[in-house]
Amino acid sequence: MESPEYTIEVENLHKRYGKLQAVNGISFKVAKGEIVGFLGPNGAGKSTTMRILTGYSQATSGIARICGVAVACHPHEIKRRIGYMPENNPLPQELRVKEYLKWRAKLKEIPAKERKRRIEQVLQRCDLERAQNRIIGKLSKGFRQRVGIADAILANPEVIIMDEPTIGLDPHQVILIRDLISRLRGKMSVIISSHILPEIEMSCDQIIIINHGKIVGKGTPGELRQTFINFTTYELEMNGKPTDLSEALKQVAPDMKIENIAEPDDKGFSNVEIRIKGKRDYGEILFDRLANNPSLRVRSFKRKEAPLEEVFLAATRRSWETVESDLAQESPENSDTPKEVESEEERPVKVVG
Amino acid sequence: MRHFFTLLRNELWKLLINPGTYIAAFLFLLIIGFFFQAILNEFAKNPQDESPSVTFFRLWFVPIFFMVPLLTMKSIAEERNSGTIETLMTTPITATEVILSKFFASYIYYLALWLFTGSFHVLFFTFARDPDLFDPYPIFGGYLYLAVSGTLFLSLGIFASSMTRSQLIAGIVAFSLVFAFIVLGSNLSEMTIILENPPLWVESLVEHADVMKHMLDFSSGVIDTRAFFLFGSCAAAFLFMSILMLEYREGAC
Numbered sequence: 322m323e324s325p326e327y328t329i330e331v332e333n334l335h336k337r338y339g340k341l342q343a344v345n346g347i348s349f350k351v352a353k354g355e356i357v358g359f360l361g362p363n364g365a366g367k368s369t370t371m372r373i374l375t376g377y378s379q380a381t382s383g384i385a386r387i388c389g390v391a392v393a394c395h396p397h398e399i400k401r402r403i404g405y406m407p408e409n410n411p412l413p414q415e416l417r418v419k420e421y422l423k424w425r426a427k428l429k430e431i432p433a434k435e436r437k438r439r440i441e442q443v444l445q446r447c448d449l450e451r452a453q454n455r456i457i458g459k460l461s462k463g464f465r466q467r468v469g470i471a472d473a474i475l476a477n478p479e480v481i482i483m484d485e486p487t488i489g490l491d492p493h494q495v496i497l498i499r500d501l502i503s504r505l506r507g508k509m510s511v512i513i514s515s516h517i518l519p520e521i522e523m524s525c526d527q528i529i530i531i532n533h534g535k536i537v538g539k540g541t542p543g544e545l546r547q548t549f550i551n552f553t554t555y556e557l558e559m560n561g562k563p564t565d566l567s568e569a570l571k572q573v574a575p576d577m578k579i580e581n582i583a584e585p586d587d588k589g590f591s592n593v594e595i596r597i598k599g600k601r602d603y604g605e606i607l608f609d610r611l612a613n614n615p616s617l618r619v620r621s622f623k624r625k626e627a628p629l630e631e632v633f634l635a636a637t638r639r640s641w642e643t644v645e646s647d648l649a650q651e652s653p654e655n656s657d658t659p660k661e662v663e664s665e666e667e668r669p670v671k672v673v674g
Numbered sequence: 675m676r677h678f679f680t681l682l683r684n685e686l687w688k689l690l691i692n693p694g695t696y697i698a699a700f701l702f703l704l705i706i707g708f709f710f711q712a713i714l715n716e717f718a719k720n721p722q723d724e725s726p727s728v729t730f731f732r733l734w735f736v737p738i739f740f741m742v743p744l745l746t747m748k749s750i751a752e753e754r755n756s757g758t759i760e761t762l763m764t765t766p767i768t769a770t771e772v773i774l775s776k777f778f779a780s781y782i783y784y785l786a787l788w789l790f791t792g793s794f795h796v797l798f799f800t801f802a803r804d805p806d807l808f809d810p811y812p813i814f815g816g817y818l819y820l821a822v823s824g825t826l827f828l829s830l831g832i833f834a835s836s837m838t839r840s841q842l843i844a845g846i847v848a849f850s851l852v853f854a855f856i857v858l859g860s861n862l863s864e865m866t867i868i869l870e871n872p873p874l875w876v877e878s879l880v881e882h883a884d885v886m887k888h889m890l891d892f893s894s895g896v897i898d899t900r901a902f903f904l905f906g907s908c909a910a911a912f913l914f915m916s917i918l919m920l921e922y923r924e925g926a927c
Contacts (some may be wrong), residue, residue: 372760375764377760377764377924397766397768399763400764401766403763403764405760405761406761407761407764408757409757411756411757411758411760412758412761413688413756413758414756415688415692416688416691420687424684425765427677428677428680428681428765428766428767429764429765429766472761516882577762
């Protein structure tokens with residue numbers, strides 16, 4: 322029954338609400354101890370997929386397994402193995418924090434002997450000790466969010482599913498939650514969905530981008546960049562005329578262009594972004610040309626990683642644009658063989674300057 | 675059923691810490707107190723055939739009409755509306771445990787409210803000092819009837835609440851169901867005239883379904899087991915339907 326390798330397995334999951342196809346053939350696997358981020362525009366099917374995984378709603382077709390146990394066949398069994406924090410983090414307003422956690426601990430079948438220790442542990446982990454005797458309805462949003470997270474990790478489940486856990490938190494609390502999630506790495510499998518892209522990038526081992534109920538991108542942040550970003554960007558701080566710079570660029574490669582040029586600072590240096598189509602490494606030669614150009618003074622130079630926003634926009638845009646049939650061919654390729662994408666052309670990120 | 679008591683305790687605790695519970699109980703007793711006082715007034719003016727306690731039980735359905743919907747409408751609908759049903763149903767508990775805990779929590783509150791009205795009779799007998807008036811059996815019968823019929827009416831309310839996420843709709847549906855049961859049930863005998871020669875079983879069915887008549891029996895001290903059967907079986911049926919409804923909507927087994 323135990324599947325040692327993957328704690329979450331989803332195969333060809335479909336969910337239909339009347340005419341609306343909310344989830345349309347999603348397949349993925351999450352290894353033990355891995356942290357996975359779900360990205361997607363609103364209404365893409367993230368929450369629906371999470372709900373199916375928890376057994377709260379039923380899939381129209383397809384298989385979802387938690388620790389090798391099929392969710393639809395043994396909903397009870399899997400509920401002992403998951404910690405779930407739903408969207409908007411619903412909590413009973415009238416209870417006190419500790420009271421609520423005690424009740425949840427009982428419902429989650431934590432043995433009576435361990436209950437107290439476990440509650441103290443999560444209160445401390447989520448920095449809730451000061452608020453443990455306060456009424457949930459009177460807590461600020463950040464505190465309430467942490468109560469929800471405390472509840473999700475309370476029973477030390479094998480799989481934790483959190484729908485937008487960092488929504489409405491201030492930067493301090495976001496860091497706290499990020500550390501908390503990172504500490505779960507290796508022990509529990511975690512699925513989180515979020516709109517805060519850097520957040521996902523920092524804490525997740527694998528990112529799954531969903532749009533229109535389909536997986537449009539999957540892999541590590543690096544792999545996703547490989548797949549979706551078809552240009553290379555260099556960033557430099559330079560003192561000189563833009564025309565001279567474009568001249569110099571043309572000598573390196575004819576299609577290399579200045580993407581963006583900022584106002585010069587008081588020393589006359591301005592930030593410039595240079596972009597070239599395709600994944601080509603011109604770092605060394607470009608640096609060499611610019612350094613030896615008498616009319617340009619370069620203070621810093623580095624290759625810029627495309628932000629995850631660009632990846633996200635590119636991935637979701639692509640799924641909007643491509644026709645249905647095209648997608649059908651594309652998504653299995655993207656979703657089932659992430660390793661292939663990785664080995665396509667591994668290019669190390671070069672930082673010069 | 676291992677989580678039933680955990681859930682029930684939590685429900686009762688939430689009732690205890692909610693000021694609304696006490697305000698509702700106070701207003702309920704105030705209204706019932708006015709009723710009782712009006713009955714006593716009437717009794718003092720003109721001699722009546724029956725003791726004031728019996729007259730009091732004749733009006734049992736008036737508080738039921740507003741009490742049952744108010745007690746039960748929030749049970750499932752509120753959890754669904756606030757989303758807490760999602761965290762609840764993703765723990766290893768069953769829909770049966772949820773429905774039964776909600777039902778028993780409201781039933782205990784319901785019984786407690788009626789129990790407080792018992793003080794009216796105590797006060798009346800203490801001050802009346804008339805041994806002729808003292809007849810405990812109708813009172814026991816009346817309260818027993820309220821306890822037994824409460825299972826059915828509250829199960830109707832829980833069922834209404836399990837169907838929707840809006841407390842308002844749950845309340846209206848609960849009121850309509852209770853109204854249908856009391857008013858239509860007691861007027862079924864008049865409807866049998868559409869049949870020219872109603873067969874015997876129709877007549878007896880109609881008679882058994884008459885909840886008003888059952889109250890008359892109980893409040894004159896006649897404990898009729900057929901009423902237990904009627905209320906018990908209907909309550910079980912509606913609770914079962916509520917469980918199915920929750921399982922259907924919230925996907926739990």
